[in-house]
Every structure is written in structure tokens, then in C-alpha cells.
Amino acid sequence: MDVIEEGIGRLLTDPDPDNAREFFRKKSRKMVDKVMSLKDAIARFVHDGDYLAIGGFGAIRTPIAACHEIVRQGRKNMGFAGHTSTHDFEVLSAGEVFNRVDIAYIIGLEARGLSPCARRYMESGKVEITEWTNYSLAARLKAAAMGVPFVPTRNVLGTDTFHYSAGKVVKCPFTGKRLMLQPALYPDVSVIHVHEADIYGNSRIKGITISDLDLARATKRLIITTERLISNDEIRRDPSLTSIPFYLVDAVCEVRYGAYPGNMPYEYFSDEEHLQEWLKAERDPDAFKEFLKLNIYDCKDHAEYIELHGGIKRMNELRAKEFLIHKEVNND
């Protein structure tokens, strides 16, 4: 396959599907109880140096509890998939967890502004970067989920984003058209937050799935955090609702409000005030250290963090906001 052009970015993961097959061959397919604490799941399955991916869309259905736990346990030298990574990126940057990133969208929190902490870290030169786009990273996960070394796409061509990527341009043998090849991305470990899961890991997501169905299939190890555990009977009652099957899953952690302060569709809206507190605290690095101590390092778990920010009462307000109940709640 003649390569016409190639990006100068480094490919941070191995796209070889046979190497992935060897890994998956050994992965247990037994439908056994995988419930454990988030602390144990992170300790067992997330290692220094691993390449990590996080499900959701930055501050929507994102396993923020798991991000806190990864920072709390002091993981270092990780690779990271910055796929519309917003508040998750902010948290992981605060812990300086990673030293190499595939970038599609980082630092920003969409309409909320940019994270000073993430920006400082990314401008420090401490982090190796390779450029992509949201669809590129989605397509790279899709290639891995398909068990092939790449898929072709028609974006990225002609730009500096391509030049700093690790993609390649080839000519299509059917049409003569130039195509971008997106190399398969098999993360070592990923965390996805879902609405419901059984003890084996069979999981349901409500609303948009973003790139999580491909991510669940692409990743070598998968931790599911779930708003609530449900019975296997309930899973089997309507198998159309399952989008992540148990054999992909290594750990199931019940973490109520696990996406807080992000938005969990059909559960609770994002806590915009608290997200602003993050952005504000980050402006002064010393003050931010205190903020992190309070919100992450001195918290035993996510429940303590929730208590710190209003507990059930606040969660109920965010629930009302999610469901557009009480218009005054929406007006902040």
C-alpha cells in the first residue's frame, strides 16, 4: 500500500490486531460477579504507564469519580486519549497523570472556558502530543473494535492536524481518491459510566452513546462505573437495551452520582457553579493545591466529595434541573 504522505506524530499505541487478539484470547469470558469498590478496580486495572481512555463527552456521562480515584492513587506516566476530554482532562491534568496524549479536544470546557491548570500542563513541554480530531479518535476506536489495523476516512486531509498526526494518506484502489487512514487505537484500560449494569458487566446507556460502544470493544481492560446495579433477570428481560456485554468488562463499580459534577442524562444536570469553582481555583497554582487536597486527596471516595458539595440536597436540585422541573432552578 503506497503511502503518499504521513504525519510526523508518534503513534502512542500498537495498532496490530493480532497482538490485540492474543490479549483478548486470554481474557476471561466467564459470566462471574465482577462487583468491587472503585478503589480496588483502579488499583487492580489501572497501572502506571498504561494508555487510558475515558468514556462520555468531557462533562457528560463521564466517570469523574474514577478520574478522582486515579489522581488520588497517584498514577503517573500514562498515555491518554483526549477525545472531547473536558472536565476529565482537567482532573487528570491536575494529577499530572499522563505524559503523552492523543489530542482531539483538550483543555477547554466548551462554553465554560479553558482550564488554566490543563493549559499550564500542556504548555509545560512535559507532555508528548499527537494531533487528531474527534471523529478521527472515534474512527480509531472503531477500527480497533472491528479488529482491523485502520479504517479510512475523508477528514483531516490537507491540514496541519494531519501533519502532526500519526495517520497516513493513501490512494483508494477502487476510486483513486486520497484517503486518511486512521490507525486502530486499543487503549490498555478504559472507564465508562453507565446508567445500569448487572454484576457481570452487562450495561445499559440511555441517551447519546458518543463513542462508548466502540471504546468498550476497543479497550483491553474495561471498568464500568454505574449509577445503579440491576439484576441479570432485568438485563435478560430486554436484551435490546444492552449495549456493552459482560465479556468486555473487568470490573463493575456502583458509584451513584459517578459523573458529578458533570451531567448524567436522565439523572442529574451538571453543577455549573462547582465547575466554575474548579476554573477559578486553578488560576492560582498554590490555591489550587489546597483545592485539590480538599476535593480529591482528602476525600476517601466520591461519596465524600458529593457530601462536600451539598450532598443529596444538591443532587436533588441537579435532578430537578435535568428534568426541567422548577424553572427557577434552571435560572442560575
Add this chain to the structure above:
Amino acid sequence: MDVIEEGIGRLLTDPDPDNAREFFRKKSRKMVDKVMSLKDAIARFVHDGDYLAIGGFGAIRTPIAACHEIVRQGRKNMGFAGHTSTHDFEVLSAGEVFNRVDIAYIIGLEARGLSPCARRYMESGKVEITEWTNYSLAARLKAAAMGVPFVPTRNVLGTDTFHYSAGKVVKCPFTGKRLMLQPALYPDVSVIHVHEADIYGNSRIKGITISDLDLARATKRLIITTERLISNDEIRRDPSLTSIPFYLVDAVCEVRYGAYPGNMPYEYFSDEEHLQEWLKAERDPDAFKEFLKLNIYDCKDHAEYIELHGGIKRMNELRAKEFLIHKEVNND
């Protein structure tokens, strides 16, 4: 892109995504009432010479009513995607509707045996054929749905199936591995049978989706037949359940029992006795002409065909069989 090997089969459709884009650019995106009779839908959207694809899995959630109507209206010289095509293939063969076929699975009705009619037609030399596999055709639809000219896969390599395909083998520029390239398949027109749709074409499928989500996205024109129409309010009540959005759809036809005599999951089981009647009738070509006259050409529509085979009473038996109610009904 260096081609190492290529199949000698003819590519029956154009894989060029820019040509498809030009078509889709002109396709209306207006959310307008698309309800019409199946007769009108077939008359308007299925033309002699078109390349046709049929949703479902041969005799499961397959728009058999639409297949009858295509035969009844005497379509000829069509291309056809034989993607686990069983009873649908049998019906369309009876009408000698197509003269070229992409083959993954044809003629057979799985455990039920082979269709003598379809076999005679395929052995007649009247039909040009190109070989594929079930996953190949699924991947070809996926490539079209992705808007790219091909996707790579790791099947088919090394076999005569490859030799008689229109695929190509290339070397992966990331891993050096040989890959099969599956060219995008954009059918001219397709019919998919669903459980519920609104008047605009927003559709819900329960149970396995087979390749229909990609098919709906790959096809240039799409006819939806549905067990029942539902309101747009109901669609909007739970957007997670929609898997085919309105902008893909050209016509919506309410056809109760539209998959009969096939199986419609969660609605009715297949009518195995009647499927056997088909296989038996086909053994004698003359008797089969009479059978077709009775069951297709002399029927005004699918409702008449249903009446011919026991009407509501029989449908209720098949419903009981589907839900495993009354074990004696299952025992035939």
C-alpha cells in the same frame, strides 16, 4: 495503494463516495408525512434495473410484503444484495426480478432446506454473480454508511470466495499485514421492516438489528414497512429507541404482519407449515406457477395473502408461538 491481488467478480455498484454525496445532497431532509400504500411506495421508488437490498435476516423481520409487491408489479433486471437472503430470495427468484446478485447466502432457507425455484434460477446462467460473505456484505454496507469507498477486513483472504469477489488485497501500511478491502455498497433502494415508525420515518427496531442500521444509512432510497405507526410524540419521548432517523426514509408503509410468513420478533413466529408449502410447490414448475398466481399475482395486497393463510386466527397462533404461550402450539 498497491493491490497485491484482486477478485475477478464484477463490482455491481459504484463505490465512489462523492457520487453518493451528490445524490444525498439532493435528497430532501424535510420532516414531512411520508405515509403511503406499499403499492405506491414500490411503484415510486423501486425501478427496473435498480440495485435492491432487503433488510432483516431472510425470514426474520424481513419485509416479505414488499417482496411480494415487487414481484406483483413485475420488476425486472434488478441487482440484488444476497445477504442471508432466504425466503425473500425465494420470492424474488420466483418473479425473476434480478439478473445480477452479490452473494453471501442465497437459495437456502437455513435448517428448512433449499429452494428449488431459487436454485433453478441461479443454475440457469441468467444471473450474473459476485461472491462475498455475510460479514463482507455487512462491512460493505458499513463502508457506505461511513461515507468511504471501502473498509478493510481480515476474512475472505486465501479462498475462492475472494477470487470470485470484487474485493482487493493490499498490505497494511501500519502493520505490513495483508487485508481484504470491502468496497462500499450503496444500494439504489432498500426496504426494511420495523416494529414502529412515525409518519416521518423515525423507526424503532426491537431485538437484533442484523445489518439494518448500516443498510438504512447506505441506501439511496429507503422504504420502511412497519407493524404499526406511532406518534412523533412517542418517538420523541425516548429518542434512545430510534435507530433509523426520518431523513434516511422516503416512504413509510403500515403493513401489519409485513414479515409473514417469516418471524417478527416480539410479534409473531414464522409460519413453518406455510414455508414448507412454498418449498413443496416449487418442486414442480407448473404447479408453482399456480401457487404464485394464488399467493401473489391474484392477491391485491398482503392483507389478502394473510387471509388466504388463516387470517387473524392464524396470526394469533403464531403470536402465541412467538411468546411461548400454549406449549402445544409450539409442538408442530
Add this chain to the structure above:
Amino acid sequence: MTNYNVMEMMITVAARELEDGATVGVGTGAPCAAAMLAQKTGSPNLVIMFEAGGVSPLLPEMPISVGDSRTFYKAVMASGMCDIMETCCRGFVDYTFLGGAQIDMYGNLNSTRIGPDHQRPKVRFPGSGGANDFASFCWRMMVITPQDKRRFVEKVDFITTPGWLEGGDSRAKSGLPLGAGPYKIITNMGVMDFEPETKRMRVVSINPGYSFKDIQDNCGFELLKAPKMAETKPPTDKELSILRNEVDPYRYIIGR
């Protein structure tokens, strides 16, 4: 010019570009407001799509994120990123609105970095997100941005998102889908499109109170003039009323 502000003007101009029955991939902020305004004025059948998966929601309020609950509130489908991006790639999506820290005369956008050292940038921005994808796939890309010399530059520090690349037929040659590209650039001072052959930016419409010179003075490269430059029509009372009372009642986007 007394009864509307700059943001209201830009949103209104953008909304008018969105004809009935078109599809548009939007982000948060002004583009979303423009799409909502279009739906409530001449284009009730405008289809709004969000890159994270929301299709044609009945937006109850402005989304904060292109993936938040609002983006699929009473939507016709809650899908995923590949589905939306591939729908764009298949040619189903007519318009998109994008932005960036820098834009050049061919409509190329930079949202990646300022400074020459990629691994250690002077200023690091978020990167492409879905911008490169939308600009590659959607038929007509539009930009809503303030007219400013630091934004409209001779050469962007980094082409994050393709415009017409180096102009002429360079975009077609790159392999990007044929026929798609930058369409309109909407600023506080006027509206630009692109000369069909060279693909260079040119002024087609000047906002009331501004001159071509004002626009050129606030642009870092030489602008062409369209054969006929019109005066941009300001928002009507009806447009303003809908924008203020129905689209953005809390004035998140249009300001106070």
C-alpha cells in the same frame, strides 16, 4: 443600529442563511442561537444535529455542551458521534458553523496553538474537536467571529480545520470530499464569501455603519470585493423579538 447589538446582528444574518429543510451541524453559543432563530422564523423544518449524537431536539434552552441533555431533549434520535459524523461524510448535512483563534484568506482555521514549537506551544488551544470533521464533510461551512486583525491573519500558525487550503483547486486535490468548503464568514462588520476561482475571501455585504475600509482595516490580509456588495439587512423587529424572547430569554449569548 440603535435597537440591536453586534451579536444579535450576527446571529440574525447567520439564521437567514439556513433555508427551510436544510440540515446543520452546530456547536454551542451563537451557531445554536442562529439555528434556533431560523427554526422559529422561516425554516421550521431546519434539522439541527449535534456531534455527540443529538438529532433534531426540541431545545428547551441553550445547551452548555454539544453533548448535554438538552441536545437530545425530545429529539427524534439520540445517537452517537460516529453516526453523526458519518452522516455528514455521506453528504447529508448542508451547513456547519465553526470558529477559531485565527482564520486566513482561504477560510482555514486555527484552534490548536500559537507559536512555532508544537510540543511546547506558546499558547495551547483545545485542538480540532469536531471542527475539522464538520468542515471536511458538511457542504457549507460558516464562521461567526469578530472582525479583528489578530484573528484574520495572513497565515494561521496551524491549520486545524480546512478551509480552501491554499486556494484554487488545492482542496479538491487534497482528497477532502468534493464540492464542500467554506461558504460565509459573518462578522460584526460584514459578510464575506469566497471568490469561486481563487477561493480568496471577499466582502459580499457590509453591515450598516461600516465601510469596506473598516473591514479591510480590521483584517490582516487583502480582501477582495464581490462584484456587487450589498448592505447587510439589520434584524427586523420580529427577528429581534423572537431572538430575545424565545431563543435566548436569559441573554446568555446575546448579552445584556
Add this chain to the structure above:
Amino acid sequence: MTNYNVMEMMITVAARELEDGATVGVGTGAPCAAAMLAQKTGSPNLVIMFEAGGVSPLLPEMPISVGDSRTFYKAVMASGMCDIMETCCRGFVDYTFLGGAQIDMYGNLNSTRIGPDHQRPKVRFPGSGGANDFASFCWRMMVITPQDKRRFVEKVDFITTPGWLEGGDSRAKSGLPLGAGPYKIITNMGVMDFEPETKRMRVVSINPGYSFKDIQDNCGFELLKAPKMAETKPPTDKELSILRNEVDPYRYIIGR
């Protein structure tokens, strides 16, 4: 040999190959019966997958089609064809059972045609269906088939589905996933596997009442002998009872 029939023997032998915690892609008929028997004997955690999308159903009865309602009855997931096939391609599926009109000494299967003219075959069969895909992707492919000279042929008329291709390392060189390939061929007379270097079919186990000669006489190519050929263990009373009473009470597969 008096208290079981040939089909019961083959299904039992096949079932014993499926260890607990393995995944298997199955079709209708004997393979499905074997998988069900395995689940009800030593392998309660055997995961059954159907190519049309059903994952791990609680099968209430034998499916008629690999896509019918039974294949996802109380399943853990009702998915689609790409998801299942790509799960196989990623290396998640350990076993599959296939068949065909012809098989050669390398386990290549023909289910496409008899006769030399492809466009006008003497006999046309259904084609690959999902067989080529399963055989390409699943780690270990098995076949349940009657021992018959017209089936076991020197050269198949058409390689629909890959076995070890031309033997040796030809399969690895073809680009098919490494390490996967034909594993066991289960017939009414015995069980064959493949010699590790040449990949030629060899007899590993002979069913009670048959000899190596019987198998060779009913095979169109020369069979190798495994270093140690065992006698196949016939079904136990327990296996037969479960097969007859729980797996196939109407004797659709095992016959009357």
C-alpha cells in the same frame, strides 16, 4: 453402540470440546445442540453467540434460524451482525462449528458450487453465509459431518471457507488472523485433527465399532494417523439423558 445413534454420538463428542468459560459461534442444528449439551453438562459458563446478533440466550428450544427469536430469548444482548463478527475478529470467540458439501485434507470447505463454471454451476449451494467469517476469525473451527467419500475430497470444487488453505504456513501468509484455523472434524466414524506442521488431516480418535480403515475407505484423500489414536468415548447415560430430555426433546436433530 446399541443405546445411542450416530447423531447423538457426534453431538456428545462436539459438546465435550467446549470447555467452561469458552465462547462459541454456532449455527442451527447439531452445533447448537452440542453447545446446549455442553452448557447442561460440564460448561455452564459457555457463551453462545449467533451471527445475526443474539448473545448468550436462555434457549427455550432449538432455533430454526441463526436469527430467529429464540436466538435472543432472554439473551444478555440482542446486537447485530457486525458486532458479532467483529467480536470474533477481535479474538473473543474460541470456537465455531461449520459444515459444507465438501471438505479437503486441510479442512477447506465448499458450500458454494459443484462444477467448473462459476456463472453456470452444475449445482449451486447457498454460498458462504457467515461460514467464511467465522472460520477466518474464531480461534478453533470444528466440523460435524458424515464420513463420506463424496464429502471428503482430494480437492474441493470451490474453497468457500478457509481451512489451513494449502497447508504448512500458507494460512498465516494469506493474511488471515494468526493462530486461528481448523481444529477438529467430528464424523460418525471418528475424530480428526490436523498435524501441526503440514496441517494435514489426521485421525486422533476412532468411534466404537469402526477402524482406521473404515474412515480411510470413506475419505477421498490419504489420512494421517495421530501418534496416539484413542477410541472415542461413547455418550454416557447422563449425557444421553440430558440430550434427549432437555436439549432436543422433540428429537428435531437427534432423530427418532
